[in-house]
Amino acid sequence: RQAAHSMRESLTHLMDILAPEDEIKNAVWYNRIKTSRTGVSRRQRLIYIALGSEVQQDVPTPHDIELIATTLESFYHLNGNAHRLESLDREVVRKEINLFAQELYRLLCMHDRNMN
Numbered sequence: 001r002q003a004a005h006s007m008r009e010s011l012t013h014l015m016d017i018l019a020p021e022d023e024i025k026n027a028v029w030y031n032r033i034k035t036s037r038t039g040v041s042r043r044q045r046l047i048y049i050a051l052g053s054e055v056q057q058d059v060p061t062p063h064d065i066e067l068i069a070t071t072l073e074s075f076y077h078l079n080g081n082a083h084r085l086e087s088l089d090r091e092v093v094r095k096e097i098n099l100f101a102q103e104l105y106r107l108l109c110m111h112d113r114n115m116n
Contacts, residue, residue, distance in 0.1 A: 007100050012070070014104070017109060019045035027053035046071055050110040064110075071107055074100040104114040 021040045024030055032039040046068045050054060077096050 005078075005083040007097050008075060011100075013106065014108075015042070015049065019048040021045075023053060023074055024048050026032055029053075042072060042075070043068060046107065050114065052114050067103070067106055067110065071100075071103040074103050 010044070021038050024040050024044055028042075029047070030044065033041045035041075050067060065115065074096065078100055093112055
């Protein structure tokens with residue numbers, strides 16, 4: 001469980017560093033999310049990391065959506081495993097952590113390409 005929790009926290013930490021809520025709120029594509037306490041969703045934070053603030057479209061490309069969706073899906077799997085009380089199959093957790101690490105790497109590569 002600790003490994004799942006640590007990986008989940010790594011995304012939260014990256015979002016705090018690379019996608020500050022104040023900067024997202026100033027992005028040309030930002031729309032307040034009423035269901036979010038801060039008005040900024042995880043999806044918006046991932047869009048900001050991947051594409052930046054100047055992207056002129058409100059809706060990301062299908063490739064961008066796929067990356068963001070798989071990153072969020074991996075995040076939610078890890079989140080669920082971090083809070084499960086029963087023991088976890090090590091191989092399942094290993095695969096989920098590996099997939100999540102790959103998604104984070106893809107997201108950071110996209111970030112590097114779009115910020116240069």
